[in-house]
Amino acid sequence: MSYRIQKEVEESVKILSTRFFQTFILITVAYLGIVVAISQSPADDAAAIDDKLISMSSDNRLELLVQITGVNPLEGTANARVLPWPNSDDIGYRLKSGWVPDQDVDLVVDSVIGASNGGSNTYTFKKDVPTGGFDVQIDEQPGAGARSDVGWYPLDKYNFEIPISAIGTLENGDQATLNLLPLDYTKKIDTFEISMVHGLWSDAFTTVKMDDPKSFDLAIDEFNNGQSSSVFEAVRSNSTKLLVTIILLLMITAMISVTIMTYMVVSGSRPPTLSSLTWAAALTYSLISLRGLMPGSPPIGIFVDKIFYFPSLIVTLVCSLWVLVTWVRREDFQS
Incomplete structure (x- = not known):
């Protein structure tokens, strides 16, 4: 019985020591700290x-x-x-x-x-x-x-x-x-x-x-x-700023991930499968939905659009086209 408990403890420690869980815990702590900070009423006179x-x-x-x-x-x-x-x-x-x-x-x-x-x-x-x-x-x-x-x-x-x-x-x-x-x-x-x-x-x-x-x-x-x-x-409000920040981070993440995937496909390191093409196209459309989630419905063309939204939209669109061209032209991969 004690041996089994020891093995379970070792497995638990092994799981908690992985980078994924360490990152997850770090993000959770940071998020809770941010929520507590923005919930405080500013001291004024x-x-x-x-x-x-x-x-x-x-x-x-x-x-x-x-x-x-x-x-x-x-x-x-x-x-x-x-x-x-x-x-x-x-x-x-x-x-x-x-x-x-x-x-x-x-x-x-x-x-x-x-x-x-x-x-x-x-x-x-x-x-x-x-x-x-x-x-x-x-x-x-x-x-x-x-x-x-x-x-x-x-x-x-x-x-x-x-x-x-x-x-x-x-x-x-x-x-x-x-x-x-x-x-x-x-x-x-x-x-x-x-x-x-x-x-x-x-x-x-x-x-x-x-x-x-x-x-x-x-x-x-x-x-x-x-x-x-x-x-x-x-x-x-601080909640509005936090939500906009999360949306912008999602846009950046989508742009970087589809760029890496496209590079791997075009360079031949990964096969140009139909699922990769679908995923790239889905990320492009998801950016449009993310933009609509911004609270207060700001008009198109604000500063964050020029810095984050428009570049992310263009990059994901170009990457989707590159994956499509690679998928159509190359016949040495099976989808």
């Missing part, structure tokens, strides 16, 4: 900045819950949903999913396409009329960087600015600016990670930072004057 702005803001304020619901890289636009959320009974009352204004409120959103009833970017909320939020389409922030192009997929990055101002109408008919406080309410959206920073109405490129106390004072002054500017940064 967004929550701390919001908490500090809330503590510095007036209690008699109208909070604006802003949510990015979609990004269109080809048009350079994003869809956003804005929900006014009164923090004071002087402005309105909160419902479960909406609110009731206690005075007439006008919100002006600088957007590409608005959805107000008047066909403008001014959204009017009447006193004592239960209401909710509204959707707008916003454009990219002026002066966008080079990576604000879908050609950089999956490393593209977009910044969207949402300037909002608010005016309330008092009972005597006088109008006055409302204290504002924009807050990020964005959920996960397909292929993108969204983060918000508080910019200044006068200069959106100047943002509120924890190590810059003056930026808090400037932002609060604008909020108390009924003006706010929120900048949303959209980057591809």
Whole structure:
């Protein structure tokens, strides 16, 4: 019995010592490490900045819950949903999913396409009329960087600015600016990670930072004057980048494997069988399917296409033709 156990242990050690299993274990460990790394939430000051702005803001304020619901890289636009959320009974009352204004409120959103009833970017909320939020389409922030192009997929990055101002109408008919406080309410959206920073109405490129106390004072002054500017940064999620990397590795593997096989067949080291011809053709068509798996459906002609997809497609196509020609011309091999 002990001899049999010893033999089984030796066989197990022999199997585990093979290069295949060593490679498999290495890949598994590396993959688990990557998954753990991309699952970590990046440490930033967004929550701390919001908490500090809330503590510095007036209690008699109208909070604006802003949510990015979609990004269109080809048009350079994003869809956003804005929900006014009164923090004071002087402005309105909160419902479960909406609110009731206690005075007439006008919100002006600088957007590409608005959805107000008047066909403008001014959204009017009447006193004592239960209401909710509204959707707008916003454009990219002026002066966008080079990576604000879908050609950089999956490393593209977009910044969207949402300037909002608010005016309330008092009972005597006088109008006055409302204290504002924009807050990020964005959920996960397909292929993108969204983060918000508080910019200044006068200069959106100047943002509120924890190590810059003056930026808090400037932002609060604008909020108390009924003006706010929120900048949303959209980057591809880590999961999207990981999947694209795997797809590109599969393309490279297919190109290298069919190149080696074709060389062996053309040089006479391996027979030009019908199965090798079928395999080469199948790899060519599989590349087209792999390209369609890229998340977010990027357009044809992006940077990774020029570096990986087009060369892989051309090489596998040429190799398939070479295998076909060799299979047709040579008669000294049996398929």
